[in-house]
Structure formats: C-alpha cells, structure tokens
Amino acid sequence: MTSKTYTVTAINIKSINYGEADKIITVFTKEDGILKVIAKGVRRISSKFGARIDLLHCNRLFLTKGKNLDVMSQAETHVHFPAFRKDYDKLMQALYWAELIYVFCNEGEALPEIFDLFLNSLDILQKGTQMPLLYTLWFELKLLEHIGYSCNFTHCVSCERVITREIENFYFDLTSGGILCPSCQVLFKNIKPITRELYLTLRKLKQFSSNDISSVSINEKVEKNIECIQDFYQTYVCYLAEKKLKTISFLEDSKI
Ligand SMILES: [Zn+2]
Numbered sequence: 001m002t003s004k005t006y007t008v009t010a011i012n013i014k015s016i017n018y019g020e021a022d023k024i025i026t027v028f029t030k031e032d033g034i035l036k037v038i039a040k041g042v043r044r045i046s047s048k049f050g051a052r053i054d055l056l057h058c059n060r061l062f063l064t065k066g067k068n069l070d071v072m073s074q075a076e077t078h079v080h081f082p083a084f085r086k087d088y089d090k091l092m093q094a095l096y097w098a099e100l101i102y103v104f105c106n107e108g109e110a111l112p113e114i115f116d117l118f119l120n121s122l123d124i125l126q127k128g129t130q131m132p133l134l135y136t137l138w139f140e141l142k143l144l145e146h147i148g149y150s151c152n153f154t155h156c157v158s159c160e161r162v163i164t165r166e167i168e169n170f171y172f173d174l175t176s177g178g179i180l181c182p183s184c185q186v187l188f189k190n191i192k193p194i195t196r197e198l199y200l201t202l203r204k205l206k207q208f209s210s211n212d213i214s215s216v217s218i219n220e221k222v223e224k225n226i227e228c229i230q231d232f233y234q235t236y237v238c239y240l241a242e243k244k245l246k247t248i249s250f251l252e253d254s255k256i
Contacts (some may be wrong), residue, residue, distance in 0.1 A: 011121070011122075012054065024042065058079040090128075097213060104240075137233060138213045144240070156178075
C-alpha cells in the first residue's frame with residue numbers, strides 16, 4: 001500500500017491567493033525540487049499555520065497527495081529568518097534569490113546541493129554585515145555554477161588563452177559566460193565591456209567558499225562599484241533566463 005502522505009524540507013519561494021481563504025504556495029524542497037502545494041484556510045485569522053506560510057520560511061512539511069495539488073496538512077519550522085522582517089534591503093535581495101531559484105530550477109527535480117546553497121546563503125545574508133548586494137553576487141555566481149553556467153574568468157572562452165590581470169580592457173561574452181582575450185573579442189557580437197575592478201571582484205568572489213563570504217570585508221572602491229557590478233551581472237542572469245525577473249523591476253522602481 002502506498003502512503004498518501006509524505007514529508008519534505010521546504011523553503012517557501014512564491015505564493016498566490018486561491019479561493020476564499022486558501023493559498024497556492026510554491027516551495028523549493030530538498031527532496032523533490034520545486035513543488036506547488038495548496039495550503040487550505042491559511043488566510044483566516046484562526047489558521048494554525050501562522051508565519052510558517054510566509055515567504056522564505058523553511059519548514060518541515062507534511063503533505064497529503066491531492067488530485068491536482070498536494071495539500072499542506074502540517075508545517076513545523078525548520079529555519080526562519082527574522083532579520084529579513086526588519087531589513088528591507090536584505091528582504092528584497094532574498095526575494096530576488098527566491099525568484100532565481102524559481103526561474104532556474106525545475107519542478108519535481110531534486111537539487112539537494114542547490115537547496116543547501118540557498119538555505120546556507122539565506123543564513124549568511126541574515127547574519128551578514130556587508131552590503132546585501134555583495135552576498136547576492138556571490139549567490140548568483142554559485143547558483144549558476146551548480147546549474148551548469150559556471151563563468152570562466154581565468155581563460156579566454158574562445159581560444160583558452162590565460163587571461164592575465166594585466167590586460168587593460170576586459171570583455172564578457174554573454175553567450176558563453178566568460179571573458180574573451182583581446183584577440184578574440186573582435187570575433188564576438190554579444191559582448192559587454194567590463195572594468196578591471198569589476199573583473200577582479202567577480203574573479204575573487206567566484207573562488208570564495210561560504211566561510212570566506214561569511215567573514216569577508218570589502219574595500220571602499222569595491223563598495224562604491226558594487227551596484228554597477230550587480231547591474232552587469234543581472235544583465236547576464238536575465239540573458240540566461242530569457243526574461244527580466246519581476247523582482248529586478250521591483251527593485252528598480254523602488255530606487256526612484
Ligand atoms: Zn581568445
């Protein structure tokens with residue numbers, strides 16, 4: 001006899017209201033990747049789920065197989081991130097990460113390493129004392145590496161020549177996700193020039209472990225350029241996603 005209930009560890013990444021009092025919650029689970037589940041009656045004040053249905057909350061979920069969507073029958077907090085409630089910048093970055101997971105990970109495909117990266121990175125962001133954007137850049141680099149879009153910053157992506165730090169003008173090829181040497185850059189059309197500072201920062205960040213990024217301190221020059229670095233990197237992310245992410249538009253609107 002097959003069990004109609006099962007448990008997963010899941011981070012809430014998206015939710016929409018459904019019917020009179022329900023919500024359809026998209027969760028990123030360690031066991032089954034992305035799942036859409038229905039949480040019944042959770043918009044009523046008397047709901048037993050409370051903050052456990054909030055975005056970015058990580059729960060141990062007890063799910064019952066349903067006809068269309070599986071039903072959330074019980075949720076126990078596994079990890080939560082109270083710092084995001086008090087820090088708008090951190091919250092917005094974390095929601096952007098959740099959208100990256102939604103866009104780049106597939107429904108029903110278990111990606112336990114990415115789950116651990118996401119959960120660990122949320123904790124680093126929650127505790128971090130540096131600009132939230134710095135952690136975002138690191139998270140993007142690591143996420144893309146896990147899903148097969150690892151950026152090559154050490155060798156020319158075309159001729160494989162070693163890229164030395166002495167080169168004056170760097171060009172990033174959006175199609176292959178890497179740096180082009182001066183001889184190859186003329187052969188490619190989908191390229192973006194990047195500054196030396198940006199190149200060195202991305203190269204350094206890519207090598208950082210979670211311990212490195214947790215204890216990192218950045219110099220003033222990098223801090224001043226971090227928005228420009230992230231603008232550049234978001235262009236690459238949107239190119240891969242083949243669309244502009246909703247949270248990016250929201251972040252841009254909130255700057256005005
Ligand atoms: Zn080359």
